[in-house]
Amino acid sequence: MITIHRAKVEDVYEIKKLLFNTWTATYSNIYSPEAIELITSRWHSVVLLTKQIKNPSLFFSVAKDGNKIVGMCNATLTQGGKVINIQRLHIIPEYQRRGIGSKLIEEVIKTFPKALKIELEVEKQNERALTFYQKQGFQRIGKKTFEIASVHMTCVVMEKLV
Numbered sequence: 648m649i650t651i652h653r654a655k656v657e658d659v660y661e662i663k664k665l666l667f668n669t670w671t672a673t674y675s676n677i678y679s680p681e682a683i684e685l686i687t688s689r690w691h692s693v694v695l696l697t698k699q700i701k702n703p704s705l706f707f708s709v710a711k712d713g714n715k716i717v718g719m720c721n722a723t724l725t726q727g728g729k730v731i732n733i734q735r736l737h738i739i740p741e742y743q744r745r746g747i748g749s750k751l752i753e754e755v756i757k758t759f760p761k762a763l764k765i766e767l768e769v770e771k772q773n774e775r776a777l778t779f780y781q782k783q784g785f786q787r788i789g790k791k792t793f794e795i796a797s798v799h800m801t802c803v804v805m806e807k808l809v
């Protein structure tokens with residue numbers, strides 16, 4: 648059975664591994680292995696992830712199958728508590744299409760009951776995630792570009808009223 652929990656500091660290495668594996672599976676057709684290595688080493692360092700797990704204003708959740716972490720999500724409130732921002736949502740490849748991503752989003756909405764909407768950004772070539780969010784009721788509202796470690800990223804900004 649899949650259960651949802653707040654991440655604990657001792658989960659950090661399993662989360663880091665999950666992020667590297669899902670990033671590789673998702674983005675290897677979009678970015679070079681060197682770019683994935685560089686981005687994940689910066690964004691998913693043990694120091695940064697530990698700080699985020701300890702941050703009480705960040706909802707850092709994990710989906711577990713027994714003791715195994717099979718998915719994770721980060722969300723926080725912005726704009727004076729009116730808007731939920733989802734920063735990460737990753738399910739390990741062999742557990743995708745089992746309703747876990749939908750379940751993690753439901754839990755985020757329950758955690759921030761006063762929010763009026765959810766916002767997030769998706770890499771513009773990540774078609775599967777764009778389809779998933781559209782099925783969840785998100786709409787495209789714009790685009791954003793980033794430069795990280797000399798890698799140019801274009802993201803679609805999406806939102807959903809809750």
Ligand SMILES: CC(C)(COP(=O)(O)OP(=O)(O)OC[C@H]1O[C@@H](n2cnc3c(N)ncnc32)[C@H](O)[C@@H]1OP(=O)(O)O)[C@@H](O)C(=O)NCCC(=O)NCCS
Nearest residue numbers: 673736737738743744745746747748749775776778779782
């Ligand atoms: C995108 C992601 C979070 C979706 O989570 P998930 O647990 O696989 O999705 P769910 O099982 O809850 O899917 C709900 C519905 O979304 C749609 N959907 C989900 N994944 C899809 C895919 N790969 N292709 C087409 N539709 C998809 C389907 O309609 C699905 O319902 P169905 O399986 O009954 O048809 C997950 O696939 C993932 O982690 N991908 C890699 C990382 C990533 O891209 N994260 C998002 C970055 S912003």
